[in-house]
Amino acid sequence: MIVDLQSKLLPVIDGADQAVNEAAWLGALALDLEVPVWLTEQYPEGLGDSDPRLLEALSNARRWSKVHFGAHDDPVLARVLAECGRRQIILCGAEAHICVLQTALGLLEAGYEVYWLTEAIASRRREETRLAMARVTSAGAVAVSADMVAYEWLERCDGDRFKRAHRNFLKARSARPLRF
Amino acid sequence: MIVDLQSKLLPVIDGADQAVNEAAWLGALALDLEVPVWLTEQYPEGLGDSDPRLLEALSNARRWSKVHFGAHDDPVLARVLAECGRRQIILCGAEAHICVLQTALGLLEAGYEVYWLTEAIASRRREETRLAMARVTSAGAVAVSADMVAYEWLERCDGDRFKRAHRNFLKARSARPLRF
Amino acid sequence: MIVDLQSKLLPVIDGADQAVNEAAWLGALALDLEVPVWLTEQYPEGLGDSDPRLLEALSNARRWSKVHFGAHDDPVLARVLAECGRRQIILCGAEAHICVLQTALGLLEAGYEVYWLTEAIASRRREETRLAMARVTSAGAVAVSADMVAYEWLERCDGDRFKRAHRNFLKARSARPLRF
Amino acid sequence: MIVDLQSKLLPVIDGADQAVNEAAWLGALALDLEVPVWLTEQYPEGLGDSDPRLLEALSNARRWSKVHFGAHDDPVLARVLAECGRRQIILCGAEAHICVLQTALGLLEAGYEVYWLTEAIASRRREETRLAMARVTSAGAVAVSADMVAYEWLERCDGDRFKRAHRNFLKARSARPLRF
Numbered sequence: 001m002i003v004d005l006q007s008k009l010l011p012v013i014d015g016a017d018q019a020v021n022e023a024a025w026l027g028a029l030a031l032d033l034e035v036p037v038w039l040t041e042q043y044p045e046g047l048g049d050s051d052p053r054l055l056e057a058l059s060n061a062r063r064w065s066k067v068h069f070g071a072h073d074d075p076v077l078a079r080v081l082a083e084c085g086r087r088q089i090i091l092c093g094a095e096a097h098i099c100v101l102q103t104a105l106g107l108l109e110a111g112y113e114v115y116w117l118t119e120a121i122a123s124r125r126r127e128e129t130r131l132a133m134a135r136v137t138s139a140g141a142v143a144v145s146a147d148m149v150a151y152e153w154l155e156r157c158d159g160d161r162f163k164r165a166h167r168n169f170l171k172a173r174s175a176r177p178l179r180f
Numbered sequence: 181m182i183v184d185l186q187s188k189l190l191p192v193i194d195g196a197d198q199a200v201n202e203a204a205w206l207g208a209l210a211l212d213l214e215v216p217v218w219l220t221e222q223y224p225e226g227l228g229d230s231d232p233r234l235l236e237a238l239s240n241a242r243r244w245s246k247v248h249f250g251a252h253d254d255p256v257l258a259r260v261l262a263e264c265g266r267r268q269i270i271l272c273g274a275e276a277h278i279c280v281l282q283t284a285l286g287l288l289e290a291g292y293e294v295y296w297l298t299e300a301i302a303s304r305r306r307e308e309t310r311l312a313m314a315r316v317t318s319a320g321a322v323a324v325s326a327d328m329v330a331y332e333w334l335e336r337c338d339g340d341r342f343k344r345a346h347r348n349f350l351k352a353r354s355a356r357p358l359r360f
Numbered sequence: 361m362i363v364d365l366q367s368k369l370l371p372v373i374d375g376a377d378q379a380v381n382e383a384a385w386l387g388a389l390a391l392d393l394e395v396p397v398w399l400t401e402q403y404p405e406g407l408g409d410s411d412p413r414l415l416e417a418l419s420n421a422r423r424w425s426k427v428h429f430g431a432h433d434d435p436v437l438a439r440v441l442a443e444c445g446r447r448q449i450i451l452c453g454a455e456a457h458i459c460v461l462q463t464a465l466g467l468l469e470a471g472y473e474v475y476w477l478t479e480a481i482a483s484r485r486r487e488e489t490r491l492a493m494a495r496v497t498s499a500g501a502v503a504v505s506a507d508m509v510a511y512e513w514l515e516r517c518d519g520d521r522f523k524r525a526h527r528n529f530l531k532a533r534s535a536r537p538l539r540f
Numbered sequence: 541m542i543v544d545l546q547s548k549l550l551p552v553i554d555g556a557d558q559a560v561n562e563a564a565w566l567g568a569l570a571l572d573l574e575v576p577v578w579l580t581e582q583y584p585e586g587l588g589d590s591d592p593r594l595l596e597a598l599s600n601a602r603r604w605s606k607v608h609f610g611a612h613d614d615p616v617l618a619r620v621l622a623e624c625g626r627r628q629i630i631l632c633g634a635e636a637h638i639c640v641l642q643t644a645l646g647l648l649e650a651g652y653e654v655y656w657l658t659e660a661i662a663s664r665r666r667e668e669t670r671l672a673m674a675r676v677t678s679a680g681a682v683a684v685s686a687d688m689v690a691y692e693w694l695e696r697c698d699g700d701r702f703k704r705a706h707r708n709f710l711k712a713r714s715a716r717p718l719r720f
Binding site: 118137142143144145147148151152154155156157158174178179180 | 372402430457458462484485487491494498499
């Protein structure tokens with residue numbers, strides 16, 4: 001679930017470009033492996049659409065408009081999520097300490113396993129990103145990197161599934177400089 | 181609860197100005213949202229009154245004079261707090277590792293949920309502030325920022341309540357440089 | 361258990377030399393104290409054999425070739441490990457956030473006590489090494505240094521066992537610069 | 541309990557002077573408040589006596605010679621400690637990751653509350669001091685500073701007990717630069 005990486009919010013976020021790029025990267029791998037991808041947008045009339053890089057890379061993702069900071073506080077979204085049957089949710093987006101945090105806490109309270117995608121979560125202030133991560137991991141979420149998730153999805157290095165993912169995704173990430 | 185931000189203690193505290201300003205900021209928002217605010221003062225005959233910026237911004241706050249380092253060790257304060265029915269307490273003040281820490285531990289032991297307002301808690305030595313935060317979070321407290329608290333109080337971005345808080349409070353904090 | 365310190369993987373790892381040297385050091389002490397040592401190798405046809413320094417220092421170690429990133433996901437390895445009766449496993453190797461991490465999580469889930477040998481575990485990016493360590497310790501593993509392990513094996517400073525270990529192993533490590 | 545701050549070990553320890561001075565400071569306050577103080581010495585025939593500053597400041601402390609790295613693994617010491625009836629043990633000394641760590645783990649396993657006196661615990665390498673602290677706090681110990689302990693012993697700021705402690709101890713520590 002990619003939270004609120006919207007065009008009018010991103011310019012004030014410390015680490016916005018990396019968050020968008022890495023969210024798009026893991027989102028595209030997810031779709032390739034048939035893992036559903038959701039995009040949320042906070043009050044898009046004011047904060048704009050999701051970043052064009054996301055909309056282009058993830059044209060099959062489901063988009064949700066919301067007014068609650070915590071996405072799971074939206075009763076329709078919460079119901080549809082429960083119906084889709086997944087119990088593990090990978091979160092990324094902005095701002096770490098507001099919408100991503102409240103979404104994480106809502107999901108944890110509802111019994112989901114929450115994975116905090118460290119390099120694709122950002123706030124205006126990096127210290128508030130860190131504080132949000134400390135808080136959600138204390139509350140039971142697991143901080144991960146996109147590489148961790150990818151290799152856990154793939155499980156083993158033999159077979160065509162791994163080879164395709166390696167060629168199309170994993171190799172490119174290896175060479176990218178990333179800030180955590 | 182704003183602990184012991186008093187005029188004769190503040191000059192030796194590393195981060196005193198920020199602690200006073202951010203405590204005043206969140207305290208004023210709290211009063212605006214009808215959340216009660218308490219100020220404690222350790223031995224005010226010796227350490228002076230609370231900082232004038234707090235007394236001015238929070239003229240509706242309740243003030244307590246105390247001799248125990250841990251505010252909750254004062255039996256009258258503890259009884260009145262229990263009677264007021266709130267179970268979630270946001271703590272800030274000085275010194276992090278003495279009065280704020282002992283207050284936090286006392287509240288946790290009494291069954292309260294304790295929130296540690298990171299940017300408004302300080303000691304003479306920054307390392308002792310950090311150590312106190314590590315200790316209380318291990319003991320069950322939750323480290324938060326003022327922005328986290330504000331957006332959790334507000335819950336959603338539609339409606340006049342949010343608009344007023346955004347105009348009067350949230351916008352100003354966004355632009356402020358803060359050290360965590 | 362020394363995970364995947366292989367010749368074609370090591371050149372891209374940040375901290376590879378230290379990981380190999382310290383793994384060899386603790387592995388040799390382990391063999392001297394009759395603690396079994398295992399080496400795993402991920403797809404050795406592609407990633408090469410374990411580093412020659414390991415193969416030389418640990419010629420009595422058992423070697424396993426594998427295709428699962430998590431060594432414990434290999435059913436034969438898992439069965440033999442269970443049969444050998446040890447419940448405490450010390451892990452080191454590369455990459456921290458892929459094969460070492462997945463091995464650690466698999467072992468924890470199977471009920472083993474997992475010890476994360478901090479100075480001998482590495483990834484391409486140091487930040488992913490740290491994130492992996494935070495994740496496994498949250499999941500119940502214990503982060504240790506080789507010195508900790510050695511002195512816990514030895515228990516006391518009288519007797520020939522300690523004197524031999526001190527002369528042959530402990531003294532040399534004291535003087536070595538190490539990065540954690 | 542002050543672990544192994546001995547004359548022939550201290551020269552190789554990073555932070556030895558501060559560890560000795562702060563251990564002596566809190567030890568002297570403890571004796572003043574009738575809290576018992578113990579000194580252990582690892583193989584004093586080889587590593588020498590406790591530092592002279594400790595022996596002078598803490599002439600009423602009990603001294604123990606030992607061969608186990610973990611003091612609580614010494615059966616006589618363990619029995620006498622149990623008999624003295626205290627359940628809270630404050631630990632300091634060297635090396636953090638060997639004797640202090642093993643003592644802490646032994647005490648925790650035996651059901652004691654263990655307090656890790658951060659600024660008075662040291663190893664050759666600072667990183668191993670940090671790793672030891674992370675390990676014991678994960679295992680249930682509480683990291684504290686000497687100031688925390690002192691103000692928790694004193695509880696309140698009225699009365700002669702506090703005034704004497706403030707004049708003789710607390711004031712001097714305020715002004716000292718400390719590294720944590």
